[in-house]
Amino acid sequence: MTHRSLPAVGILLVAVALTAGCGSDDNSSRAASPASPVATPVASDLASAPTPSTVPSGSADAAEPSGRPVQPTPPPAVPPAPAQGPVERRPASPPPVVLPARPAGAPGARQVVDAFKAAGLRVTHPKDRSVDCGPDGLGLGCSEIVATDGVTVYVFPDETSAGDIAETWGGQSYRRGAVVLNYLEAKTPAADRLRYEKILNGLR
Numbered sequence: 001m002t003h004r005s006l007p008a009v010g011i012l013l014v015a016v017a018l019t020a021g022c023g024s025d026d027n028s029s030r031a032a033s034p035a036s037p038v039a040t041p042v043a044s045d046l047a048s049a050p051t052p053s054t055v056p057s058g059s060a061d062a063a064e065p066s067g068r069p070v071q072p073t074p075p076p077a078v079p080p081a082p083a084q085g086p087v088e089r090r091p092a093s094p095p096p097v098v099l100p101a102r103p104a105g106a107p108g109a110r111q112v113v114d115a116f117k118a119a120g121l122r123v124t125h126p127k128d129r130s131v132d133c134g135p136d137g138l139g140l141g142c143s144e145i146v147a148t149d150g151v152t153v154y155v156f157p158d159e160t161s162a163g164d165i166a167e168t169w170g171g172q173s174y175r176r177g178a179v180v181l182n183y184l185e186a187k188t189p190a191a192d193r194l195r196y197e198k199i200l201n202g203l204r
Contacts, residue, residue, distance in 0.1 A: 099133050100157035102143040106178040107203045109146040109153040119199050121192070122150035140165060151196050152182040176200050 102108065107115075109130075116123045126148045133142040142165075144155040156162040156178045166175035174181045174197045181196055188196070 099130060100141065100143050102155045103158060103178050106155060109144040109155050109179075112153045112155075112179060112200060112203065113146050113148060115199050115203055116148075116150070116196060119195070121195055121199065123148040125149050147185065149186060150188055150192070151186050152184075154180040154182060156180065174200070 110126075110128075113123050113126050126146055129145040129147050130143070132145055133140055140154070140156075141161060142154050142156050144153075146153050154162070154165065156165065159178050162175050162178045162180050166173045166180050169180075169182060169184065172182065172184045174193065176197075179200060181193075181200060183193060
């Protein structure tokens, strides 16, 4: 009886093995089915990924497609202000020299020269040198000076000042009232001096 039951046991084992193999093939086919719910999360992740059109326009990725950060533009350099040195103060210009006026009734130096010229006397290259009357010049305290190639005419504010200067110049001058004729610079010949003095004496 023992020998007859062995073939039945072998048949039973083969049937179990076949049943197990069929079950494993069914499970593998179900895993490979396209309707499997495993592929669904992958599709939803791809749909939710941001596209280039959804990136904000003000982001760094929009300004730099290469992905590099945008470097801010530095402000323009402001040159340093020049150093303020000491303020140079110019000395005040001295006030102009005010010359004393010639006395009333005395002819002016230019008037005397014009009278000499009208008489044909040598009075070439006339030059007004009245500035020499002041302290920066000769300091004579005169009112007017006109120098020519023949004679130099001085006009003083009074006859006393004119007489003092005429005495100082000695025989090289002639005075009438407040007007003094000087021959020192011109070196006028003695014969011509009388002609100058005659014209001066005739002036009113």
